[in-house]
Amino acid sequence: MSFARPQHVLALALAVAVTAIAGCTSNxxxxxxxxxxxxxPYRLDSGDRLRISVFEQPSLSNTYTVDQAGYIAFPLIGQVAARGQTMPALEGAIAARLRQGYLRDPDVTIEVDRYRxxxxxxxxxxxxxxxxxxxxxxxxxxxxxxxxxxxxxxxxxxxxxxxxxxxxxxxxxxxxxxxxxxxxxxxxxxx
CATH class of the missing domain: 3.10.560.10 (Outer membrane lipoprotein wza domain like)
Structure with missing residues (x-):
């Protein structure tokens, strides 16, 4: 039967402690x-509330929230994908959809009303x-x-x-x- 020397026990305990501490720093x-x-540029996502204005169209200008699926429900054109979009890109997407039979030359501006x-x-x-x-x-x-x-x-x-x-x-x-x-x-x- 052999017994470990005190230095070996101390070294083993220290090695176990260092390994345990290293395990705590996983990130x-x-x-x-x-x-x-x-x-x-800021990318939109669920929870963002947007103030969308369509020039000279007060019935379309309002605040809209990006839903959990990443869309906003916009009058006339329905669901518009917003997740991952920049505000200028979303302005362009809404204007393009409004041009398809609703408005001749829509001027759309978007501001963040409340961030997620x-x-x-x-x-x-x-x-x-x-x-x-x-x-x-x-x-x-x-x-x-x-x-x-x-x-x-x-x-x-x-x-x-x-x-x-x-x-x-x-x-x-x-x-x-x-x-x-x-x-x-x-x-x-x-x-």
């Missing part, structure tokens, strides 16, 4: 596409869904959600974002910009 740093997405929300989870005072404001950072969203708890990691956060129809999670600094629809997760700090 890799945010890919380059995270930063690139913050400087791209951001979600703040984890070690924050009030986890939940919050209104997005252009230019918002993870730190702004966390402040709105009641700030960090005493156990919250204040250095970096995990952000889950939809980019080109793919949902990606990556680790970013708290000063990184967030986009409408992002989920920000504040982890518990290790020490």
């Amino acid at each position: 890799a740093p945010a890919p380059r596409s995270f930063q690139e997405a913050t400087v791209q 929300p951001v979600f703040v989870m984890g070690e924050v005072g009030r986890p939940g869904q919050y209104s997005y404001v252009p230019g918002m950072t993870a730190q702004n969203a966390i402040a709105i959600a009641g700030g960090f708890t005493s156990r919250g990691n204040q250095r970096d956060v995990d952000v889950t974002r939809k980019i080109n129809d793919r949902v990606i999670t990556g680790r970013t600094t708290v000063t990184a910009p967030v986009l409408a629809g992002d989920t920000i997760y504040v982890r518990e700090r290790l020490f």
Whole structure:
């Protein structure tokens, strides 16, 4: 019967601890596409409420919400695909459909009336869904959600974002910009 030396037991315990801690950090740093997405034109998705105006057509000018399927229901022309579209592209699509037997030369403009929300989870005072404001950072969203708890990691956060129809999670600094629809997760700090 052989007994392990105390140094070997300590080394084994240290190796197990390092492996366990490494397992807790499963989310890799945010890919380059995270930063690139913050400087791209805004892409519409479910939950966005749009103010659509058709020049000299008050009966068509109103607010419309992008539904869960990614469409808006527009008078005369019915369902119009909005998910993934930029506002200029959607303006063009609505104008093209209105030209097909309804209006001769429609002038359509779109503004975002209310952006889809951001979600703040984890070690924050009030986890939940919050209104997005252009230019918002993870730190702004966390402040709105009641700030960090005493156990919250204040250095970096995990952000889950939809980019080109793919949902990606990556680790970013708290000063990184967030986009409408992002989920920000504040982890518990290790020490």
